[in-house]
Amino acid sequence: MAYRPRPKRRTYVSKTDSDKKRPLGISTFEDKIVEQATKRVLEPLWEPLFRDCSYGYRPERNVHQCIDRLGRTIQQRPVNQVVEADIRGFFDHVNHEWLMKFVEQRVGDPRVLRLLRRMLKSGIMEDGLLQATEEGTPQGSILSPLLANIYLHYVLDLWFDKKVEPACEGQAYLFRYADDFVVCFQYKQEAEQFQAALKERLENFDLEMAEEKTRTLAFGRYARTNAQQRGEKPGQFEFLGYTFYCGKTRNGHFKVKRKTSRKKMQHAVAQYSEWIKRNRHRYRTAELIARARSRVVGHLNSYAITDNSDRCQEFLHLATCKLRKWLNRRSQRRSYNWDTFNEVLRSCGWPEFAVYHEMSPMRPLSNVHVRSRMWESRSSGSVRGTGTN
Numbered sequence: 001m002a003y004r005p006r007p008k009r010r011t012y013v014s015k016t017d018s019d020k021k022r023p024l025g026i027s028t029f030e031d032k033i034v035e036q037a038t039k040r041v042l043e044p045l046w047e048p049l050f051r052d053c054s055y056g057y058r059p060e061r062n063v064h065q066c067i068d069r070l071g072r073t074i075q076q077r078p079v080n081q082v083v084e085a086d087i088r089g090f091f092d093h094v095n096h097e098w099l100m101k102f103v104e105q106r107v108g109d110p111r112v113l114r115l116l117r118r119m120l121k122s123g124i125m126e127d128g129l130l131q132a133t134e135e136g137t138p139q140g141s142i143l144s145p146l147l148a149n150i151y152l153h154y155v156l157d158l159w160f161d162k163k164v165e166p167a168c169e170g171q172a173y174l175f176r177y178a179d180d181f182v183v184c185f186q187y188k189q190e191a192e193q194f195q196a197a198l199k200e201r202l203e204n205f206d207l208e209m210a211e212e213k214t215r216t217l218a219f220g221r222y223a224r225t226n227a228q229q230r231g232e233k234p235g236q237f238e239f240l241g242y243t244f245y246c247g248k249t250r251n252g253h254f255k256v257k258r259k260t261s262r263k264k265m266q267h268a269v270a271q272y273s274e275w276i277k278r279n280r281h282r283y284r285t286a287e288l289i290a291r292a293r294s295r296v297v298g299h300l301n302s303y304a305i306t307d308n309s310d311r312c313q314e315f316l317h318l319a320t321c322k323l324r325k326w327l328n329r330r331s332q333r334r335s336y337n338w339d340t341f342n343e344v345l346r347s348c349g350w351p352e353f354a355v356y357h358e359m360s361p362m363r364p365l366s367n368v369h370v371r372s373r374m375w376e377s378r379s380s381g382s383v384r385g386t387g388t389n
Contacts, residue, residue: 001111001114003034003115003118004118004122005027005031005034005118005119005122006027006028006030006031006122007122007123007124007125007130008025008026008027008122008123008124008125008138008140008141009025009026009027009028009125009126010023010024010025010026010124010125010126011023011024011026011140012024014267014271022139023092023138023139024138024139024140025124025138025139025140025141026140027140027141027142031119031122032142034115034119035119035141035142035143036142038112038115038116038119038143039142039143039146041112042103042106042107042143042146043059043146045106045107046106046146046149046150046153047059049106049153050149050153050157051153051157051158051161053157053160053161053173053174053175053176054149054152054153054157054176054177055175055176055177056145056148056149056176056177056178056180057145057146057148057149057178058149063177063240063241063302064305064357064359066175066177066240067239067240067242067258067305067359068357068359068361069175070175070182070184070239070244071244071256071258071359071361072256072359072361073173073175073184074184074219074220074244074256074361075254075255075256075361076361077171077173077184077186078170078171078186078220079171079173079184079185079186079219079220080185080186080187080188080218080219080220080222080223081184081185081186081187081188081190081191081216081217081218081219081220082182082183082184082185082191082216082217082219082237083182083183083184083185083191083194083195083198083214083215083216084182084213084214084215084216084217084237084238084239085181085182085183085195085198085209085213085214086180086209086210086213086214087179087202087207087208087209087210088207088208088209088210089208090148090179090207091136091137091138091139091144091148091179092135092136093135093136093206093207093208094135094136094137094147094148094151095135095205095206096117096120096121096134096135098151098205098206099120099137099147099150099151100113100116100117102150102151102153102154103116103150119141119143120133120137121133124138135206145178148178148179149178151205152176152178152179155201155202155205155207156174156176156181156201157174157176159201160172160174160183161174164194164197168185168186168187168190169187169190170185170186170187170190171184171185171186172184172185172186172190172194175239177240180239180240182237182239188216188218191216192216195214195215195216198214217235217237218234218235219234219235219236219237219244219246220246220254221246221254223235223246224246224254234246238261238263241260241261241264241302241303242258242259242260242261242303242308243258243259243260243261243262244256244257244258245257245258245259247307255361256361257307258305258306258307258308259307259308259310259311260303260308260311260312260315265311265314265315268299268315269315269318269319269322272292272295272296272299272318272319272322273322273326275295276288276292276322276323276326277326279291280326280327280329280330281330285327286348288327289323289344289345289348290348292319292323293348293349293350293351295319296315296316296319296350296351297351299315299319300312300315300316300351300353300356301356303315304353304354304355304356304357305355305356305357305358305359306355306357306358306359306360309353309355312353313353316351316352316353320345320350324336324338324341327341
């Protein structure tokens with residue numbers, strides 16, 4: 001009863017799609033323990049209620065399952081329209097009163113409710129100044145993803161399941177990962193009606209739709225043909241760091257394909273290059289290459305999917321070139337030519353592209369085989385022959 005969370009420490013990280021910074025709230029060590037304990041209490045209460053359309057920050061669910069099911073739905077269902085929507089600053093504008101009403105649907109213990117309210121009102125510490133938090137749940141908190149799912153479960157998921165989908169003459173599907181979501185429709189008119197109703201729905205719960213990032217576009221097996229008849233290119237949309245576009249099989253049939261979005265690729269390369277530039281004198285050669293390899297492996301674990309070989313090969317090439325560039329700039333003497341550098345990469349098990357997540361939308365879901373091996377197990381060789389100094 002006497003426990004009071006301390007203010008969150010404000011810090012900022014760069015965003016992929018803009019020059020703005022994403023605000024984070026970092027909890028103290030003691031608060032993290034309490035947040036984790038609270039999550040363990042609340043999550044089993046809500047997990048059975050969450051809809052199948054929700055994939056973000058849930059047990060045994062991940063990004064690849066979401067994009068796989070989305071691609072399979074567009075491929076195998078009569079989908080002709082896609083609504084790409086965005087909520088402006090969702091985590092910063094969650095209404096505390098609405099959130100507490102939603103939590104009270106499953107939690108009746110006033111002590112837990114009091115603790116949760118104190119967490120929401122703990123404040124933000126930035127530049128030595130304490131700011132009160134009247135709305136929002138800070139990104140970076142252990143509890144924030146669960147609270148976001150609870151909020152959008154009532155605001156979006158249940159509304160779509162109970163109101164929107166039954167009112168549609170055609171088929172409609174929602175796919176949501178935290179506050180990012182897309183909706184697929186069979187008919188254009190119903191997609192446009194949903195986009196108009198979505199704005200009003202969000203405003204009722206003190207949320208704002210980002211108009212510049214929300215649109216309805218034609219996407220599906222007939223989108224390419226119709227666009228070519230108008231002398232245009234078929235539309236494409238971005239979701240969870242991937243660009244979805246209308247492709248073809250070897251036989252010329254329609255196929256949903258995905259590739260790393262250009263913004264995500266540029267951001268990843270820029271971060272990788274900045275990291276090497278900043279740390280090239282901090283580590284010995286062997287450790288620097290090993291750490292660079294870990295970063296490349298992490299990128300491939302996320303984006304090495306079916307039909308994305310070109311973008312992954314591009315990232316591998318750029319990562320290799322930038323590593324050699326900054327190794328050679330540690331002194332006036334050139335350390336490596338390409339022959340010696342390639343030999344070093346082979347000795348340390350530098351990763352090569354292979355499809356890690358097989359998610360062809362042409363095959364039934366029950367027959368999809370996802371490789372269980374990790375990239376790290378492909379080559380366990382140590383970094384040697386690097387001429388450490």
